Amino acid sequence: MLKRISVQQLTVGMYLKEFCGSWMEHPFWRSSFVITDPKDIEAVRASSIRDVWIDCSKGLDVPAGETVVSVAESDAQVEAELAVAASRVRQIERVPSSVELARAAKIVAKSRQAVTSMFEEARMGNAVDTAGAQRLVEEISDSVSRNPGALISLARLKTADDYTYMHSVAVCALMVALARQLGLDEAETRSAGIAGLLHDLGKAAMPIEVLNKPGKLTDAEFTIIKSHPEEGHRMLLAGSGADAVALDVVLHHHEKTDGSGYPKRLKDQEISIFAKMGAVCDVYDAITSNRPYKAGWDPAESLRKMAEWSTGHFDPAVFQAFVKSVGIYPIGSLVLLSCGRLGVVIEQGEKSLLQPRVKIFFSTRGNARVRPEIVDLARGQFKIVSREDPAKWNFPDLNEIWSGLPSRPS
Numbered sequence: 001m002l003k004r005i006s007v008q009q010l011t012v013g014m015y016l017k018e019f020c021g022s023w024m025e026h027p028f029w030r031s032s033f034v035i036t037d038p039k040d041i042e043a044v045r046a047s048s049i050r051d052v053w054i055d056c057s058k059g060l061d062v063p064a065g066e067t068v069v070s071v072a073e074s075d076a077q078v079e080a081e082l083a084v085a086a087s088r089v090r091q092i093e094r095v096p097s098s099v100e101l102a103r104a105a106k107i108v109a110k111s112r113q114a115v116t117s118m119f120e121e122a123r124m125g126n127a128v129d130t131a132g133a134q135r136l137v138e139e140i141s142d143s144v145s146r147n148p149g150a151l152i153s154l155a156r157l158k159t160a161d162d163y164t165y166m167h168s169v170a171v172c173a174l175m176v177a178l179a180r181q182l183g184l185d186e187a188e189t190r191s192a193g194i195a196g197l198l199h200d201l202g203k204a205a206m207p208i209e210v211l212n213k214p215g216k217l218t219d220a221e222f223t224i225i226k227s228h229p230e231e232g233h234r235m236l237l238a239g240s241g242a243d244a245v246a247l248d249v250v251l252h253h254h255e256k257t258d259g260s261g262y263p264k265r266l267k268d269q270e271i272s273i274f275a276k277m278g279a280v281c282d283v284y285d286a287i288t289s290n291r292p293y294k295a296g297w298d299p300a301e302s303l304r305k306m307a308e309w310s311t312g313h314f315d316p317a318v319f320q321a322f323v324k325s326v327g328i329y330p331i332g333s334l335v336l337l338s339c340g341r342l343g344v345v346i347e348q349g350e351k352s353l354l355q356p357r358v359k360i361f362f363s364t365r366g367n368a369r370v371r372p373e374i375v376d377l378a379r380g381q382f383k384i385v386s387r388e389d390p391a392k393w394n395f396p397d398l399n400e401i402w403s404g405l406p407s408r409p410s
Helices: 038-046 073-087 097-123 130-146 149-156 161-183 186-197 201-205 219-225 228-238 242-253 273-288 301-313 316-326 399-403
Strands: 003-007 013-021 049-054 070-072 333-338 341-347 356-363 369-378 384-387
Touching: 003 073, 013 073, 049 149, 049 201, 070 073, 097 130, 097 161, 097 201, 097 219, 097 341, 130 149, 130 161, 130 186, 149 161, 149 316, 149 399, 161 186, 161 273, 161 301, 161 316, 186 242, 186 273, 201 228, 228 242, 242 273, 273 316, 301 316, 301 384, 333 356, 356 399
Parallel strands: none
Antiparallel strands: 003 049, 003 070, 013 049, 333 341, 333 384, 341 356, 356 369
C-alpha cells in the first residue's frame, strides 16, 4: 500500500516512493529508495518538501493509528496525483534569456549532481534509475521551452574536470531543442532528451586515467574508449524500463552516414533519426567545451567546422535543423558589427538567424571598453560584419558578459 505522509513522520527503514513537489525542491536526484541514513531525513525536512509518498510493501509503515495525508492502491494513482500537481506549477511560457538564465543555472547545478550520481552508480554496477532521469529531462525540457538558448549555453560552460557529466546535460538540452525544431511530438521529444542524457553512460565503465587523459590517446586507449557505446547499451538493458530510443542512441551516436563510424559501421538509412540527432548534438557540445586536452572552440566557428565535415558524417537535414535550433551565431558568439564595435550574442532573433540580440561592450576604433548596450539587430541599425575569434581579443570575462553570471573556475 502507498501512503502520503508528512516529512515529520519519516523514519529510517521506510521506502520513499515519491516526493510531493518539484524535482528541483528536494535534495536527491532520484525519489525511490529505502531510507537508511537519518541525515537523509534531515535533508528532506530542511527542504521545501512537506509531504512524501511511501510504499509500505517495500519498507516500514507508519505506526498503527497514526494519521496519514492520504492512501493510494497503485503507482498509477500516485503518478496521476503528482502529474496534476505538477501541471499547476509548471512554467513553460516563453521568456527572455535574461529571465531564464538564473533559473537555468540552478537546473544545471542540480543536473550535474544527478548525472554524477548516475554515473557513479553505474560504475559500481547498479542499475540505472530511468525514472529519476525522466524527471531531470522534464526540468531541462521546460527550461528549453521557456528559452532554448539559456540552459544550452550555460551547459557549455563546463570545466575540463566535470566534462563527462555536464556533457550529458548539454546533449540532453540540445536534443530537446533539435527535436522541437524537427517537429517531433512531446513523447518523441522526451525520449530524445532521455537519450541525450544517457548517451555516454558507457563511459562510466571506462578507466578514469584513459577517460581524462590530458593528451592524445594511443591506438589501444582509443580502442577502449570506442567500446563505450556497447557498454552503455549493456548497462541500460540491465535495468528496467529502458527507453527504446535511449537504447538506440546510446549504441549508435558515433555512427556516420558514410559508414565509417562505430560500433556497427551503419550507413545513412540504417541509422535512425534519433541516432543522427545524437551524433550532431554530441559533436557540437564536445568541440565547444573545454576538455582535459584542449580548449573549446567558439560556438559559431564550431558550426562552420561541422558544416565542412557534414558530408559523410551528419545527415544534412538533421544538421540544418540543428543550426536553426542553436542559431548561426549561437549565444556567446563574439561578433564585429558594422558600427565598428564588438558584441556578444545574448539571444536569437525571432525572425532571422542573422539578426540576434547582441550586447555591445567594446570599440575597435577606440580599442577600449564601452558602456554595455543591448541592441536588437532585427531593427536594422547595425549588421554583423564578421564572427570574431575570442582568443584573438582575450576577453577573460566574455562568458560573464553574455550570461550575467559569475564565471566558474576552469
